[in-house]
Amino acid sequence: ELGLAPHPSKGEFRTIVGAIGERTLEAQQQLEQLPGVDEVMAISQPYKLASREFHEADTILDIKGIRVGGPHVNIIAGPCAIESREILFGVGQAVKDAGASILRGGAFKPRSSPYSFSGMGKEGLELLQEAGEALDMPTITEVVDPRDVPIVYKYADIFQIGARNMQNFNLLLEVGKTDKPVFIKRGLAASITELLMSAEYVLSQGNHRVILCERGIRTFADEVRFTLDVSAVPVIQERSHLPVFIDPSHAAGKRDLVPALALAGIAAGAQGAIIEVHSCPDRALCDGPQAVLPHNFAKLMEQIRQIAEIVGHRVTLWGREDA
Ligand code: PEP
Numbered sequence: 001e002l003g004l005a006p007h008p009s010k011g012e013f014r015t016i017v018g019a020i021g022e023r024t025l026e027a028q029q030q031l032e033q034l035p036g037v038d039e040v041m042a043i044s045q046p047y048k049l050a051s052r053e054f055h056e057a058d059t060i061l062d063i064k065g066i067r068v069g070g071p072h073v074n075i076i077a078g079p080c081a082i083e084s085r086e087i088l089f090g091v092g093q094a095v096k097d098a099g100a101s102i103l104r105g106g107a108f109k110p111r112s113s114p115y116s117f118s119g120m121g122k123e124g125l126e127l128l129q130e131a132g133e134a135l136d137m138p139t140i141t142e143v144v145d146p147r148d149v150p151i152v153y154k155y156a157d158i159f160q161i162g163a164r165n166m167q168n169f170n171l172l173l174e175v176g177k178t179d180k181p182v183f184i185k186r187g188l189a190a191s192i193t194e195l196l197m198s199a200e201y202v203l204s205q206g207n208h209r210v211i212l213c214e215r216g217i218r219t220f221a222d223e224v225r226f227t228l229d230v231s232a233v234p235v236i237q238e239r240s241h242l243p244v245f246i247d248p249s250h251a252a253g254k255r256d257l258v259p260a261l262a263l264a265g266i267a268a269g270a271q272g273a274i275i276e277v278h279s280c281p282d283r284a285l286c287d288g289p290q291a292v293l294p295h296n297f298a299k300l301m302e303q304i305r306q307i308a309e310i311v312g313h314r315v316t317l318w319g320r321e322d323a
């Protein structure tokens with residue numbers, strides 16, 4: 001009746017109802033008088049539902065039985081782009097054998113050049129779904145256009161919002177109207193507050209299943225493709241309850257640097273990483289130079305498991321929690 005949209009969040013000790021809308025003294029007084037209301041607090045941050053003030057405990061998502069967030073570390077791996085059945089299934093099997101819990105593969109690729117390979121589209125989505133089922137792994141793929149949300153919803157388990165689309169607000173609103181998890185990558189030049197505001201767009205539509213990802217930002221350092229902002233991990237975790245992943249592949253731009261950045265992110269407390277793997281990187285149609293080979297990925301998984309343990313996290317291996 002006050003024109004506020006309710007967003008209940010059940011905690012261990014209390015239920016917080018986010019009341020999103022214009023804050024007036026009158027509304028506050030009326031809410032305070034309602035039976036069952038303990039107190040009415042204003043959330044000071046511009047992002048509300050994404051903030052720790054609104055939801056104190058870490059959010060833990062259940063994605064086809066795999067828990068994401070809190071103490072759980074999940075590794076997403078696969079090729080940058082879906083190129084063929086053979087490569088997707090081969091790389092998929094290799095990353096699954098190494099312990100990755102979620103399969104990645106792009107069917108719609110946002111490219112810096114209009115002349116570059118832009119993905120297999122629907123055919124790629126069909127292959128991804130088939131591979132995910134065969135390997136018993138949830139899948140993630142990028143959606144670049146609000147008009148593609150229904151088709152990506154049909155074939156994949158997680159929507160990836162790419163760095164270049166982090167502030168495509170219509171796209172965020174569209175995936176926010178669905179019930180599938182949304183993995184949002186930080187824009188190349190976006191602040192952490194802006195990333196959290198993008199999450200807020202999704203949450204505001206009622207979809208509370210959001211994962212954030214630091215994938216490197218633009219700096220003056222030109223030895224790497226982007227600069228992985230490792231400090232973003234604890235900073236976001238202090239401000240938000242949402243799971244935070246890192247992407248060492250797009251930050252590094254070179255495969256030899258991927259392990260160091262992946263481990264740095266996990267050591268900083270990231271709840272997962274998204275890593276590009278390819279069986280024949282020299283012939284990859286997209287991001288070959290940063291793709292790690294399957295056997296090196298397997299070695300990295302073992303190091304990730306050890307580092308995660310040191311910081312009190314547990315890696316989900318083969319879809320199960322590490323003992
Ligand atoms: C990707 O994951 O392949 C990708 C394009 O990433 P980003 O949006 O971070 O550049």
Ligand code: MN
Nearest residue numbers: 080276286287
């Ligand atoms: Mn890529």
